[in-house]
Amino acid sequence: MGLRFFNIRVRMVLTLRTMRRLLCLIPWMGLLVSAVQGQSPPSEARIHYTHRGELTTPAFRIGEECYVALARINELNWSAVVAGSRVTVTAGPHKVTVAPKFHQGQTLIPLGAVLKELGGGTGWAQDDRTFEVWSEVIEIGVEDGSIRIKTSLDVRPSWLRLEGPAGLALDLSGARLTSRSKIGTSGSALVRQATPQTVRILFDKSSPAEPRKALPDLLREWEVPIVPAKGPEPARTPPETRSTGAKEPIQAPPPASLATAPEPSLGGSPAGVEWEPWDKQPPKWSGPLSPxxxxxxxxxxxxxxxxxxxxxxxxxxxxxxxxxxxxxxxxxxxxxxxxxxxxxxxxxxxxxxxxxxxxxxxxxxxxxxxxxxxxxxxxxxxxxxxxxxxKPNVGDGKLAGKVVVVDAGHGGHDTGARSPDKKLNEKDLALAIANLTAKRLSEQGATVVLTRKGDQFIALKERSEIANRNGAHFFLSVHINSNQVANSSTGGITFYHQQDPVGMLLADCIQGEIAKVSGLPNLGTWSDRRIYETGFAVLRYAKMPAVLIEMGFINNSKDRARMSTADFKEKVAGAIVQGLRAYLGDGKQED
Ligand SMILES: [Zn+2]
The missing domain is CATH 2.60.40.3470 (Immunoglobulin-like)
Known part of the structure; x- marks a missing residue:
């Protein structure tokens, strides 16, 4: 009984839904008819979108408008909500409501109508199939020791070193000058449309502009100080000219040094702005800026x-x-x-x-x-x-008399890494190498403190505290590496803490010596940030130059076989001592 009643209800809901859908389609069908009847049928088109260049997003030309599928507008970093016969497009902070079209089962969004609201410029290229989208230059000012740029959409800036008379150029990719663009230059710079999609600010070679701030990846509104021009003081636009707020381009005096250069047609256009057709003047630059x-x-x-x-x-x-x-x-x-x-x-x-x-x-x-x-x-x-x-404080530059803390990793219940057959523990191998290192250091006259002499557990922080309490000159922690997959990695690494330049130097000195004798690949020196964002605790708490040495991989059969030999342990212990001496400049015949 209950089941049958349920079935009827479902059927009724479906019917209503179908009807609602049909009702919704009616205005769309009307649009489709208008698209086909009123104008030329949709033809496939391409989009050249500002600094992004040609998009792979399919597009259609209907009349003078360019349409893209609603399903693909996320490729423009937009989103959209359909409500009845209107679509509201969200582009960054802007919301634009437009009338869509319907074609081959797709909802199409008019690109030009949306971009007009966003302040972008649009138009069909000469091939009639490429819809060009550019960012309009609202303002460019090169004066009073700064560059000021304001555009309607994002542009991509890049510096170029030019071979021609002008030394340096700032290119704004995806930008176009219009009659509304406000251009003001002090005479040491020239603004021109270099290609249909690139506005170029040329700086006089005699006064190379040096930005005081790195270029952003993209900009829309940007002001950055530049180093004042060297040599004769450039003619500056009087401040009152800039503060009029006039919509007309600011009339700056023609740059004398550029006017004499073989950059043609400086006259006839508003001073400081050159409207040279881009195809008649192929841009001449030596590729991306090589300073x-x-x-x-x-x-x-x-x-x-x-x-x-x-x-x-x-x-x-x-x-x-x-x-x-x-x-x-x-x-x-x-x-x-x-x-x-x-x-x-x-x-x-x-x-x-x-x-x-x-x-x-x-x-x-x-x-x-x-x-x-x-x-x-x-x-x-x-x-x-x-x-x-x-310049690290090395005292008399001798290893003799220095206090060195040697820390054998792990211990007690903490075995550290283990060989796959569980026969070899990191804690035992590390202790053997630490004890040999201690012996060698003592022979050289250093005072050695071992954090552990036997198989006992010591907390991480306590290990560095032992070094801090003893006023140690160095903290050396000895470990054996391991990873997820057996035999997938091989070799030794010495770690230093974060970006510590002295720790890095000590690590370079020790790892360099280990690599000479270990018989294992040299994986170099690494910041401990590559493993943990905060680094290793033993290195973090140590107040003196500190390194952590991973001798090799315990789960690599070749590394394990080599590290198990007496020869390896003796040689790396000697290499650690040599590394410390190299760091100190000890034993080198400098004079
Ligand atoms: Zn370890």
């Missing part, structure tokens, strides 16, 4: 640290990095950069024995041979790379 590096100079040199500035003509396309091929050698690598010829002219430093510059492929390399091992920090600043040399 020039140099000069290199020492800005300060004290007993604990030294500062250097490596000047750059523009921002680096990629981050600078450094390597330490030897404890006393640092190589600073600037990607896609060239050295200026006299970058090292007049360079002198009491901390550096030798400085060499080299263009290696697309990289500019500065090789510094230091008077002794030092830590290094790099900072990217708008004027170039700031290098800080950290």
């Amino acid at each position: 020039q590096a140099g000069p290199v100079r020492m800005t300060s040199d004290g007993p604990q640290s030294g500062s250097m500035l490596l000047k750059l003509s523009g921002p680096l396309p990629d981050a600078a990095r450094f390597t330490r091929p030897e404890p006393s050698v640092l190589e600073i690598v600037l990607p896609r950069t060239r050295w200026s010829a006299d970058a090292l002219a007049g360079f002198r430093s009491a901390s550096i024995k030798e400085a060499v510059i080299e263009n290696r492929g697309k990289e500019a390399v500065l090789r510094l041979t230091l008077v002794r091992p030092m830590g290094l920090q790099l900072a990217h600043e708008p004027d170039g790379i700031h290098l800080t040399l950290i």
Whole structure:
């Protein structure tokens, strides 16, 4: 009984739903008819969308409008809600309600109508099939030591080094100048439409603009100070001209130095704005900006640290990095950069024995041979790379007399990692290597404190506290690695804490020596942040230079066989001692 009654109800609901659906379709069918009858039938189209270039999103041209499927507008980072015969599109903070069309079972959204509300410019390219979308330049001002850019949609900025008369250009990809664009330049810059989708700000070569802030990936409203032009003071637009709020483009005097350069047709267009058709003037640039590096100079040199500035003509396309091929050698690598010829002219430093510059492929390399091992920090600043040399306190530079805490990992109920057959425990192998290291260090005259001498459990924090309480100069923690899959990894790693430049130096010195004798692959030195965001507890709490050494993988049969040998344990213990001596500059015949 109950079942039958239920069936009837379901059938009634379905019928109502079907009817509602049919009613909903009526206005849509009307739209479809208007699309086909009133205008040319939909034809397939492409979209060239601002800085994003050509989209893969299918599009249709109906009359002068370009339509995209409702189901695909997420590709424009939009969302939409259909309500009756209207669609409300949400684009960032904006909501735009438009009338859709219906074609081949799809709901189509008029792209031009939405973009008009968002302030974007649209139009069909000459091929009649490409719908171009651009960001209108609302304002560009290069004056009073700053660049000011305002556009209606996001544009992608990039610096370019030009071969022509102008030295540096800032390209705004996806942007177009219109008659409403407000352009104001001090005379040291020129604004032009370089391609239909690129607005270029050309800076006078005699006054290279140097941004004080890294370029954002995308911008819509941006103001950034630039280093004032060198040489003669550029003519500045009087402040009252800028503050009129006039909708007309600001009339700036034509830039004299650019007017004499072979950049044609500067006259005839509003000063500071060039309306050169892009196809008649193929842009001439040498690819993405490759800044020039140099000069290199020492800005300060004290007993604990030294500062250097490596000047750059523009921002680096990629981050600078450094390597330490030897404890006393640092190589600073600037990607896609060239050295200026006299970058090292007049360079002198009491901390550096030798400085060499080299263009290696697309990289500019500065090789510094230091008077002794030092830590290094790099900072990217708008004027170039700031290098800080950290000179660790090594006392008399001798291992003898130093206090070294050697920490054998795990212990007691904490076995650490285990071999797959459970016969070999990390805690035992680590203790054996720690004890051998302690013996070697004592022989060299160092005072050694072992966190554990036997098989006992010690909390992580207590291990570093032992070092802190004893006023240790070094904390060395010995471990054996393991991972999820047996035999999938091999080799040794020495960890330092976070970004600690002195810990990194100590790790480089020790791992470099271990790699020479271990017979296992060298996986290098790693920040402990690669494992845990807060790093390893034993390194975090230690107040002195501290490293954690993972000798090899206990779940790799080759590593295990090698690490089990007396030869391995003896040699890595000796290598740890050698690494400490390298760090201290001990035993080196420097003079
Ligand atoms: Zn461990």
